[in-house]
Amino acid sequence: MIEVDARGVVEFTQALVRIPSTNDPAKGRSELPAAELVAARMREWGWEPVVYEAAPGRPNVVAVVEGGGGDGPTLMFEGHTDVVTEGDLSTWTVDPFGGEIRDGRLWGRGSADMKSGLAAALYATRALQLAGPFPGRIKVCALADEEGLMIGAHHFVEQGLAADVDGAVVAEPEAGEICAVAKGALRLRVDLTGKMAHGAMPQHGRNPIQAVGTLLVALRGLQEELQGRHPAHEHLGEVYVTPTVVSAGTEEQVNVIPATASVFVDVRTVPGVDHKEVTDTVTDTVAALAAADGITAEVTVLVDRPPVDVPLDTPVVAALAAAHRDVTGEEPVYGGVPGSTDGTVLTHWGGVPSVVYGPGGKWIAHQADEYVEVDEIVRCTRVFAETARRFLNGELS
DSSP states (O other), rough: OOOOOOHHHHHHHHHTTOOOOOOGGGGOOOOOOHHHHHHHHHHHHTOOOOEEEEEEEEEEEEEEEEESSSSEEEEEEEEEEEEEEOOGGGGOOOOTTOEEEEEEEESSSIIIIIIIIHHHHHHHHHHHHHHHOOSSSSEEEEEEEETTTTTTHHHHHTTTTTTTOOOEOOOOOOOEEEEEEOOOOEEEEEEOBBEEETOOOOSSSSSSSHHHHHHHHHHHHHHHHHHHHSSBBBBTTTOOEEEEEESOGGGGGEEEOOOOOEEEEEEEOOTTHHHHHHHHHHHHHHOOOOOOOHHHEEEEEEEEOEEOOTTTTSSSHHHHHHHHHHHSSSOOOOEEEESOOOHHHHHHHHHHEEOOOOOOOOOTTSSSSSSEEEHHHHHHHHHHHHHHHHHHTTOOO
């Protein structure tokens, strides 16, 4: 078994958690300090990280670690440096940015999602490097904005940095599950424009709210139709078409028919669902109901992240499964990512087979009192190191 620095990876996770790397310019927060810490540790080990600005003040950090053992494939370890807000402090029983270790757990925002995974990726790569030459190389990447629009991952792909990658491990918290499938996310905005009028004389206006009601009913019908055509996925569950925001008018003007109304829709898909077909269906439905009410309508695609479905015999997945078995002594459990990750971008836009696996529970992310088991950080570091060794040497079983 490759020897890993158990104490070092835990302490580095603590250091990362103590950085409030939310994207919050009003509070002077961004991923920058966390990215700088990652880059500094890489330089301490003699690596040569390159910093790419995905957006002003929001860097990606990428280091390529050559194995020195001849030609071979390129494995990518990926993690993100941003975290979601800590929210209402009164709901926390620990300091959200304290990195405290208590009861065998490391507590704080980002401890699971996903600073422990990022630390594990770094320390696993370092462990393999110290163990001796290996073929090929490892590309270690700490990217920005996974919790937002994934501009870091998109920038990485757009810069051509994914072109030489043969497989990627995305270190998101999955509680020991190997997740080679992930749900797709399609977010739509529907804007309806009618004509303002006095509530006492509605005949002089065109009320977009009436179209909203018809649209909401139609969206439920679309969900039922999609669920009928695409049965629940073994690891991902059902297709969902969920209206999440409806806005029109104001409380102060209840006697006024508003000129505009908007509906935001969050569609979650499984492999086999065509996002363009869904968008076209919503667009056609909106156009028909708008015409019937004499109003205009526009549908905007805000986010389009297709589902991921990487076969289990893909080398990066097979290497991870074998490594999990070797390190834990247990058969791998396969699961699915309920949302989307940077792996979605890497696979669909970068053409890189990706698999998601990392320390921490998938359901604890974004909650108060977020934590990760300390032993799980160390165990995952060992799994990552063994995954890299197997993948780069072609030992997939």
